[in-house]
Amino acid sequence: MSQRPLALTLFAVTALSLALVALSAQLTNGFTRWTFEALRRDAAATGRLSAPAVPLRTANGVTGTPWPSDTHTVYLVDFIYTQCLTICQALGGEYTRLQRQLRARFGAHSPVRLVSVAFDRKHDTPTELQAYARRHHADDALWLIGTPASAQAADTLLQALGVVAVPDGLGGFVHNGAIHLIDSHGTVRGIYDLDQWPQALERALQLTGTPT
Amino acid sequence: MRRRLPWAPAALPLLLWIAPLRHLLESRMLPHMLVELPLLFVAGWALARALGPRARLPVVIDAHGLLGLTWVSAVSALWMIPSMLDLSLLDIRLQWAKYLAWLLAGAAAWGSLPRAGAVVGVFFLGNIAWMLATAGLLFQEAPQRLCVSYLLDEQIVTGQGLIFFAVLIGALAVRRLLRPISPANACRALPAPASAE
Structure with a gap:
């Protein structure tokens, strides 16, 4: 084999390697984010994640x-299912504490509101939503609890935000149990x-421009 | 049978058009990584074999099988990144890119592996085995889910499966290294003599 094919081969290998390194860097935010959740949080931190407006059944x-709205209200949004006995109950507990702080400081006119989106449409009936709200002492003026009104609305919202609920094989779900900070335009901040x-x-x- | 149906394995990816079957393969981590991806690889290999020499990369850019085997290594490495598995389920463009990349990897391996000498072949196979073993250990050791689409216990079992594949490919590399060198293989394995000046 002459030197020419080897030189061309090495050139092609180098070009391919560089292209793949560049692609990998792009997909991992410069080799710093290796999981989808980390990429999702990066996207949120830089304002590249938006929550579409969907109808909710409460x-x-x-x-x-x-959202969207003309107010400067900011929303703390979590994703739950009412049958959940673990993380969703913990989230509910923390939201109760958050609500208490907001009510003490702003009354019913808080610039920060709480939203819980229940994604298990089959079981998250209005009755179950009400029971969840009662269990966590939710105040309608501060805390909205609802489930997407249609399967399409659920897919639209969850896919846009990268929220994935995986059946756990025991009748429940494993899901991203995080709090999403969403502004009045629907941008995740x-x-x-x-x-x-x-x-x-x-x-x-x-x-919201409120002193902390 | 293999000679009569050379296209049969190549047609395997068509099964992925059947949504319930695709969902069955991709809804759990183990079949996604250790059944679907190898299946696509085998299908690409079979497709290239059925097409014959025209499916090979031109030798002018694939001396010693270097370009084809680089592609195989890169595709393997890329799909060990946990986010890629999630993204391929959530973004249809990446889903198609995954199918295409693994089919091409199989085809590239069929075309390039015979061109590689013992050293080059063992280098690439060993590299892939090491990479799979590293990913397998990480999947087992990670205290949290690496993929939002899969459960933690699936991740641990998949890690064990990756170690199994690593050992299998490592054994292939050793076998290749220990294979008696025929004159034809020796010519391929050794550096080309310098041209007379």
Whole structure:
């Protein structure tokens, strides 16, 4: 074999390797994010994640997501299912604490509102939503609890935000149990773990221009 | 039978058009990584074999099988990244890219592996085996889910499966290294003599 094919081969291999390294860097945000959840949080932190407006069915009837709106309200949004006995109950507990703080500071006119989206449409009936709200002392003025009004609405919202619920084989789901900070335009401004709710609240208040 | 139906394995990816079957393969991590991806690879291999020499990369850019085997390594590495598995389920463009990349990897392996000498072949096979083993260990050791689409216990079992594949490919590499060198293989394995000046 002459040197010419080897030189051309090495050139082609180098070009292919460089292209694949560039692609990998693009897909992993510069070799720093290796999981979908990490990429999703990066997208949220840089304002590249948007929550579409979808109709929600609540215990009191059908309404819409509170975004987009002309107000400067900011929303702390979590995803739950009412049959959940683990993380959703913990989220509910933290939301109860958040609600207490908001009510103490702003009364019924809080610039930060809570939204819980229940994704198990089969079981998250208005009755179950009401029971969940009662269990966590939810105040309608501060905390909206609803399930997407149609399967299409659920797919639209969950896919846009990258929220994935995986059946756990025991009749429940494993899902991203995080708090999403969403502004009045529907743009996600941050994603916080359950135990980071004070930081989520602080950031929400900053976005509304309220001193923390 | 194999000679009578050379296209049969190549047609396997058509099964992925059947949505329930595709869902069955992709709804769990183990069949997704260790059945679907190898199946696509085998189908690509079979497709190239059925097409014959015209399915090979031109030797002018694939001396010693380097370009084809680089592609195989790169595709293997890329699909060990956990986010790629999730994205392929959530983004249809990446889903098609996955099918195409693995089919091409199988075809490239069929065309390029015979061109590779013992050293080049063992280098690439060993590299892939090492990579699978590393990913397998990480999948087993990670305390949290690496993919939002799969459960933690599936991840651990898949990690064990990756180690199995790593050992299998490592054994192939050793077998290739220990294979008696025929004159034809020796010519391929050794560096080309310098041209007379």
